[in-house]
Amino acid sequence: MIVEKSNLQSEALETVVIRFVGDSGDGMQLTGTQFTDTSAMFGNDIATFPNYPSEIRAPQGSLFGVSGFQVHIGSVEVSTPGDNLDLLVAMNPASLKTNLYALKPGHTIIVDTDAFNRKNLEKAQYKTNPLEDDTLNNYRVVKVDMTSLTKEALKDIEGLDNKTITRSKNMFALGMVYWMYGRTTEHTIDFFKKKFRKEPHLIDVNTKVLKAGYHFAETLEFIPNAYSVSPAKMPSGTYRVIMGNTATAWGFLAAAEKSGLELFLGSYPITPATDILHELVKHKHFGVKAFQAEDEIAGISSAIGAAFAGDLAITTTSGPGLALKGEALGLAIMMELPIVVVNVQRGGPSTGLPTKTEQSDLFQAMYGRNGESPAIVIAASTPANCFDFAFQAAKLALEHMTPVILLTDGYIANGSAPWKIQSIEDLPEIKNNLVKEGDDNWSPYIRNEQTLARNWAIPGTTGLEHRIGGLEKDSITGNVSHAPENHEIMTKVRAEKVKRVQDVIPEIKTEFATTGDLLVVGWGGTYGSLHSAVKQMNHEGYKNIGLAHFNYINPLPKNIGDLLTKFKKIVVCELNNGQFVNILRMHFTGIEFLQYNKIQGLPFGNSELMEAFKKLIK
Amino acid sequence: MIMETAVENKYTYKDFESDQEVRWCPGCDDYVILRSMQKALPEMGVKKEDVVFVSGIGCSSRFPYYIDTYGMHTIHGRAPAIASGVKLANPSLSVWVATGDGDAMAIGGNHFIHVLRRNIDLNIILFNNEIYGLTKGQFSPTSTVGQKTKSSPYGNTQPPFNPGELALGAGARFYGRISGNSPKDIGQMLIEAHHFKGTALIEVLQNCVIFNDGCYSNVTSKDVKEDKLIYLEHGKPMIFGKDRDKGLVLNNLKLEVVTIGENGITEADILIHDAKEKDPTMHQMLVRLEYPLSTGIIRSYNDLTLEEREAEVTKQVKANSKFTKADDLFFSGETYKVD
Ligand SMILES: Cc1ncc(C[n+]2csc(CCOP(=O)(O)OP(=O)(O)O)c2C)c(N)n1
Ligand code: SF4
Ligand SMILES: [Mg+2]
Numbered sequence: 001m002i003v004e005k006s007n008l009q010s011e012a013l014e015t016v017v018i019r020f021v022g023d024s025g026d027g028m029q030l031t032g033t034q035f036t037d038t039s040a041m042f043g044n045d046i047a048t049f050p051n052y053p054s055e056i057r058a059p060q061g062s063l064f065g066v067s068g069f070q071v072h073i074g075s076v077e078v079s080t081p082g083d084n085l086d087l088l089v090a091m092n093p094a095s096l097k098t099n100l101y102a103l104k105p106g107h108t109i110i111v112d113t114d115a116f117n118r119k120n121l122e123k124a125q126y127k128t129n130p131l132e133d134d135t136l137n138n139y140r141v142v143k144v145d146m147t148s149l150t151k152e153a154l155k156d157i158e159g160l161d162n163k164t165i166t167r168s169k170n171m172f173a174l175g176m177v178y179w180m181y182g183r184t185t186e187h188t189i190d191f192f193k194k195k196f197r198k199e200p201h202l203i204d205v206n207t208k209v210l211k212a213g214y215h216f217a218e219t220l221e222f223i224p225n226a227y228s229v230s231p232a233k234m235p236s237g238t239y240r241v242i243m244g245n246t247a248t249a250w251g252f253l254a255a256a257e258k259s260g261l262e263l264f265l266g267s268y269p270i271t272p273a274t275d276i277l278h279e280l281v282k283h284k285h286f287g288v289k290a291f292q293a294e295d296e297i298a299g300i301s302s303a304i305g306a307a308f309a310g311d312l313a314i315t316t317t318s319g320p321g322l323a324l325k326g327e328a329l330g331l332a333i334m335m336e337l338p339i340v341v342v343n344v345q346r347g348g349p350s351t352g353l354p355t356k357t358e359q360s361d362l363f364q365a366m367y368g369r370n371g372e373s374p375a376i377v378i379a380a381s382t383p384a385n386c387f388d389f390a391f392q393a394a395k396l397a398l399e400h401m402t403p404v405i406l407l408t409d410g411y412i413a414n415g416s417a418p419w420k421i422q423s424i425e426d427l428p429e430i431k432n433n434l435v436k437e438g439d440d441n442w443s444p445y446i447r448n449e450q451t452l453a454r455n456w457a458i459p460g461t462t463g464l465e466h467r468i469g470g471l472e473k474d475s476i477t478g479n480v481s482h483a484p485e486n487h488e489i490m491t492k493v494r495a496e497k498v499k500r501v502q503d504v505i506p507e508i509k510t511e512f513a514t515t516g517d518l519l520v521v522g523w524g525g526t527y528g529s530l531h532s533a534v535k536q537m538n539h540e541g542y543k544n545i546g547l548a549h550f551n552y553i554n555p556l557p558k559n560i561g562d563l564l565t566k567f568k569k570i571v572v573c574e575l576n577n578g579q580f581v582n583i584l585r586m587h588f589t590g591i592e593f594l595q596y597n598k599i600q601g602l603p604f605g606n607s608e609l610m611e612a613f614k615k616l617i618k
Numbered sequence: 619m620i621m622e623t624a625v626e627n628k629y630t631y632k633d634f635e636s637d638q639e640v641r642w643c644p645g646c647d648d649y650v651i652l653r654s655m656q657k658a659l660p661e662m663g664v665k666k667e668d669v670v671f672v673s674g675i676g677c678s679s680r681f682p683y684y685i686d687t688y689g690m691h692t693i694h695g696r697a698p699a700i701a702s703g704v705k706l707a708n709p710s711l712s713v714w715v716a717t718g719d720g721d722a723m724a725i726g727g728n729h730f731i732h733v734l735r736r737n738i739d740l741n742i743i744l745f746n747n748e749i750y751g752l753t754k755g756q757f758s759p760t761s762t763v764g765q766k767t768k769s770s771p772y773g774n775t776q777p778p779f780n781p782g783e784l785a786l787g788a789g790a791r792f793y794g795r796i797s798g799n800s801p802k803d804i805g806q807m808l809i810e811a812h813h814f815k816g817t818a819l820i821e822v823l824q825n826c827v828i829f830n831d832g833c834y835s836n837v838t839s840k841d842v843k844e845d846k847l848i849y850l851e852h853g854k855p856m857i858f859g860k861d862r863d864k865g866l867v868l869n870n871l872k873l874e875v876v877t878i879g880e881n882g883i884t885e886a887d888i889l890i891h892d893a894k895e896k897d898p899t900m901h902q903m904l905v906r907l908e909y910p911l912s913t914g915i916i917r918s919y920n921d922l923t924l925e926e927r928e929a930e931v932t933k934q935v936k937a938n939s940k941f942t943k944a945d946d947l948f949f950s951g952e953t954y955k956v957d
Contacts (some may be wrong), residue, residue: 264707
């Protein structure tokens with residue numbers, strides 16, 4: 001172990017960005033999650049970004065088999081996982097090679113020197129060992145023979161195979177990082193106790209290694225305990241760390257309880273949406289009916305059937321699945337049934353980049369169906385507010401009797417953040433359009449005058465037997481009608497019904513500035529990146545730049561026309577080739593919209609955004 | 619199983635006629651099926667408001683519009699999936715699917731096999747006219763090789779499915795086949811399907827007078843019917859023929875037609891139909907048989923339904939869970955306070 005003795009004093013930092021990288025089998029996701037949870041309990045604000053290969057077991061040591069977990073912790077608000085790293089923990093050469101670019105010059109790398117053998121170096125396409133040449137000259141390198149130290153720590157436990165030993169070396173790294181940031185190991189040890197209840201020897205193994213790493217860092221005071229990120233100031237309340245997909249699932253649990261309806265999920269597994277299915281299948285104790293269907297079409301179809309029968313019905317998927325659901329979604333629009341379709345977006349088209357994030361399904365959500373078929377489209381913008389928007393999607397569907405598409409994306413779905421827990425009693429009421437009786441003239445197409453939502457009479461209700469379907473219906477009787485004027489009336493009613501949602505959604509507010517030189521516009525999962533870039537510029541003295549971030553896309557909030565005219569320039573930032581910008585262009589013809597787009601399967605970085613914005617206001 | 623409770627025979631078939639004018643071609647067997655259904659419903663002892671008909675697209679899929687219960691006319695091929703959602707949402711409903719050969723086995727093939735595999739308590743009426751009716755006469759997955767249709771002017775080259783074989787292969791617990799010109803037998807089979815717990819599939823050999831007229835007449839027309847069809851009944855010998863003198867025996871793992879009274883064959887040699895047998899081997903042989911064509915309830919094996927299995931798991935989970943309200947979950951585990 002060679003570390004130049006540092007003259008750094010214990011540094012109090014506002015935020016720190018750490019990335020744990022290694023082979024897919026090295027347990028980096030678990031390491032990252034543990035560090036995240038411990039930090040959240042310590043009171044830090046956090047944002048995370050897991051980044052893993054789409055192969056389940058990529059060849060060991062290969063460049064494409066690298067798995068990483070980035071976490072940003074702060075004593076102030078953090079809204080992104082951060083772009084440049086303060087600390088890189090690299091468990092093998094391949095992970096060093098693919099991640100070094102992100103480390104800030106002069107900052108620290110912890111490596112497992114044992115993994116830098118000939119074989120691994122070759123697989124990482126290193127001609128010479130980067131620990132020995134000048135590759136790392138600009139960084140502070142902490143070389144630890146982690147595999148050997150792990151073995152050493154476990155030498156008293158008999159009967160351990162090599163695999164178990166090497167697989168626990170990630171806990172050695174975690175222990176070291178805990179010490180560096182003044183964290184304790186308790187939370188993780190509790191975690192072992194739960195996780196390995198059925199294999200108690202693993203509790204012992206992992207605890208030993210974790211503590212060994214911790215004490216190693218402590219004893220060899222080469223590593224300055226330099227970074228003390230104190231707790232952040234957050235609104236008071238009870239918190240927990242939540243992943244976006246879990247928050248989405250829980251938002252629907254909350255909506256079901258609040259509306260008094262049973263929750264039905266029809267779904268077919270697809271990355272990165274599957275975790276919502278995984279979460280909801282657990283909750284049979286709440287009466288959740290989660291149905292893993294034979295394909296996405298059956299997923300939405302079963303949801304339509306459940307909605308007809310009176311459940312709060314949802315279906316969850318990602319881009320390719322939404323494509324399959326298109327026809328059935330049109331049916332739900334035609335039958336005016338309340339369903340929610342969640343699309344956790346990923347890179348496309350086709351199979352695209354299954355594990356990477358993108359915002360390229362907006363047009364599909366808006367227009368990807370035959371005929372005039374408007375749907376309500378909303379988008380969550382942070383891991384934690386996936387909860388709010390899932391709840392809101394259910395509320396809008398039930399109150400307006402029409403399908404709602406909720407867009408999230410791989411970035412916020414897999415990211416985690418502190419969530420101030422919302423109790424059911426603090427959530428808004430959810431009404432519905434259920435009817436129990438009707439007179440002789442009753443028809444399923446009797447509408448609420450305000451919202452235009454139709455009556456919802458469910459099987460089992462005496463006297464309200466009726467038939468609905470995909471054929472156009474007479475606007476009054478609800479019977480099949482091919483009458484020309486009737487089709488036009490019905491088409492407009494369905495559109496108007498969606499438009500009237502404007503009356504109940506909040507107006508959009510600009511942040512940081514209400515007038516000025518540049519308005520940054522975004523929607524959905526890019527909120528954290530855009531917010532943090534504009535905020536930083538604001539700190540730097542650019543008081544002339546504002547941010548308008550959209551969660552409601554169809555319909556748009558009422559007041560945006562006014563807001564857009566208050567800035568000299570408008571730039572619409574999206575992780576696609578320009579979709580929302582064209583929706584805005586369509587609505588606001590006189591206004592010029594500039595674009596900033598990124599289509600790399602990755603979120604926006606802070607510096608690239610700031611650079612782009614600065615150019616625009618020069 | 620549906621609540622058979624205290625609904626006395628207060629309904630007549632008229633109670634199940636909707637106010638919609640029926641629009642099938644005159645002479646179409648679909649009328650026979652519709653009327654059989656309307657007449658069978660009062661016999662089932664189920665309340666009108668507890669019945670749901672779901673269909674896909676096709677002539678046959680217009681069915682729900684004509685019955686005064688709850689109903690949905692949906693999209694091509696998806697009715698089994700939609701009906702599954704209805705039934706899982708509310709297992710106390712009597713849920714029916716009306717589908718065509720194209721709807722069920724071409725575009726909807728996937729849903730069709732999976733619904734049978736899962737054994738949800740639904741009843742599926744398959745209107746098999748060996749043609750696409752609504753789109754005006756293209757060959758379907760049950761059209762015969764050589765059949766001339768609008769999309770096979772020189773004769774169909776695609777070998778067909780035998781729906782019964784497909785269904786049994788997919789795990790169907792109940793499968794019946796019935797001629798479209800026997801309203802009484804159709805009605806009886808509908809009632810049996812209703813009482814059966816699990817997915818019940820009824821294939822009706824339905825004549826399309828316009829695009830495939832007479833496709834079954836060589837077996838179903840009045841004069842040949844008794845000689846060409848066998849009507850199977852559980853527990854009864856497999857006997858058919860105008861003179862009730864033909865029967866089925868097993869010979870070298872094959873079904874063989876014999877004549878009672880010839881070669882020393884007596885009634886005692888004839889196979890007894892066991893529809894309730896778990897092993898579908900004999901049922902498969904029966905559905906494949908070309909002469910005589912087997913009709914009646916070929917298979918009716920009692921098994922747990924998906925809803926029953928789900929209910930059991932849910933009961934266990936509820937008994938062992940500390941969660942009753944969402945708040946219990948939200949505030950459980952690793953939470954922390956910020957002041
Ligand atoms: C997605 C889709 N593809 C194609 C069609 C056209 N289409 C309507 S009905 C039908 C075939 C119906 O045949 P079958 O299911 O045998 O019903 P039948 O009319 O014979 O009763 C087709 C191809 C459609 N409505 N939707
Ligand atoms: S086309 Fe054939 S199946 Fe369709 S209604 Fe006419 S006769 Fe019946
Ligand atoms: Mg047909």
